[in-house]
Amino acid sequence: MTIQLPNHPIRPDVLAAHPTLWTNPSYRPGAINDAKLPVRPEQVEDAQRNWRRLAPLLETCFPELKASGGAIRSELVELQDLSAALGYDGQEFGRQFIKADSHLPVAGSIKARGGVYEVFTFAEQLATKEGLLKEGDDIRRLAESDARAFFSQYTIAVGSTGNLGLSVGIAARALGFKATVHMSSDAKAWKVERLTRLGVQVVQHQADYTTAVENARIVAENDPSIYFVDDEQSQQLFLGYSVAALELADQLRAREIPVDAEHPLFLYLPCGIGGAPGGVAFGAKMVFGDNVHCFFVEPVQSPCALVQLMSGSEDLVSVYDVGLTNKTEADGMAVARMSAFVATVMRNMLAGVFTVADDDLFRWLYLAHSVLGMRLEPSATAALAGPEFVVNHPEGKKFCAGLGIEKHLPKATHILWTTGGSFVPEEQFEGFLTQAAATT
Ligand SMILES: Cc1ncc(COP(=O)(O)O)c(C=O)c1O
Known part of the structure; x- marks a missing residue:
């Protein structure tokens, strides 16, 4: 099957596998409350209760969860020096944090x-x-x-x-x-x-x-x-992932970081089939409503969510259908066709999708390691591109102007979700660093 993506200024970039940003024309306020959705916001709270009930069992099975009483939680880490290294130290970039699911206990990824x-x-x-x-x-x-x-x-x-x-x-x-x-x-x-x-x-x-x-x-x-x-x-x-948004809300509250109409929150979520980023985005919409804007990020050759949502097709389409290869070093995101369930839920709830090139993933992997000492895998670094797209890409500027939030950007919070890497063995990680050196 071949499909035509609709005419759009970014279409040539998508087809040529150049990094780009697509913003969702169907994005609308209050979409989470749509009664036709296959999941309901209350289910996020049910899932949180389930996690809490299971916590003593989790603690018994996984001794590394002792300190957290059986909770599988990740840190919220301010970018600090990485901010300047990424060029995000201007005031228009607000504050930026990494949500370090790369270091989640038990499985080392989201x-x-x-x-x-x-x-x-x-x-x-x-x-x-x-x-x-x-x-x-x-x-x-x-x-x-x-x-x-x-x-x-x-x-x-x-x-x-x-x-x-x-x-x-x-x-x-x-x-x-x-x-x-x-x-x-x-x-x-x-x-x-x-x-x-x-x-x-x-x-x-x-x-x-x-x-x-x-x-x-x-x-x-x-x-x-x-x-x-x-x-x-x-x-x-999906619901298991969604509870991460409640955890994030607690962490922002503890740091007294407001999220409201004048303090927008941006989430950047690496996407494969869409379940993990979709679940987190759904939870975030439940918690922060219209003040959070969730973006998926995908490799330039595997932008299955971008192609699906941009095509507007009710049927599933794949990246092969538009002539892309699905070849990427970001194994967690090497998915040609997104989940139909997640596509339905995200249709009016997702702010947009941006794409990243493999060479950049390795560059960021190197930077996160040298500046913050964090061990990430290539898929996990994709979110690092987020603030640049939202603040400086023409589509990002249009998006912010359309919502009237461009003047609030200096007060915005950006969450760069790093989704995996702490389990990568030493030898493999050295290989990533060597590859990074070869691309810079
Ligand atoms: C490190 C990493 N990030 C992101 C994802 C994307 O998750 P999903 O396939 O649920 O969209 C994966 C999936 O395996 C992953 O391993």
Whole structure:
């Protein structure tokens, strides 16, 4: 299939794989309250309650969560010297923070929020249905040996470019489930090795991510002992991610950083299939309403959300349909076709999408390491481009002027969501730095 993107000043950039910004003409205030959406804002609060109920079990399964009482949380880190290194020290750039999901415990990426949530809520439901967990029981019962033996009769399956597989595999094995991860050809060898060491069966497909997910789904459909974490459709994943916005709200409040009509908040969220950034954006819209503006960021060759939303198509379209290759070093974002579920939810809620080139990802990876000492993977650095696009790109300027917020930019807060990297092994990370040196 080939499709035509609508006529637009940025269309040539999209087709030529040049970094660009598309802002959403269907973006409208109050979109989160649309009754036709497949998810409701109250579900974010339900998910927060679920996380809290599961916390003692999480703390039992993962000793690294002791300090946080079982919460899987990340730091909010001010950019400081990185701000000048990125050219964001002018007053028009307001204040900038990194939301360091790259350093989330348990799985070392934003996928800890979705994957762990879905596996643990499934375990709780299954144990309740089968009478293993009764009303009033301590949730930590699910970490006892008879519960593990029970869970070992089931397999959790998932398709992944890497990090979701890590998160689901780690969570599943922690409870005693069997786990199968279907990896796309983009998956990095160290992620495969790490999963294999945990006793996860890894099926490597010589195909892209969409094909890996399709294969995983077919295998699961034919076997009732397999629970399939469906990255293309899962509301559980989406809601698990969404709670991050409540965490961010607490962190901003603790620093007395206002978010209101005169103090806009911008979120920059790396996007693969859209579940993680979509979930966070949905949660953020619930918390901050029309004062938050969420942008997805994608590789220039894999802008599946941009192509989907810009095309205005009700059917799913892929980056191949517009002649792009889906080739990128940012494995977490190497996705050719976005989730239909997320596309529906984001249609009127997403401010826009910008794209980044691989060479820039490596440049930022180097800067984040040398200035802040942060270990990021290429996908995770994509958000660093956000303030420049919003403040200086012609489409960003038009966007701010259209909302009447350009005069408030010096009082704005920008959140650059770094989504993975702390689990990258030393040798692999050295390779990233070498690659970065070669591109600068
Ligand atoms: C580091 C990183 N960032 C961002 C994403 C994008 O998440 P999603 O595919 O849910 O859009 C991924 C996905 O695996 C990832 O690994």
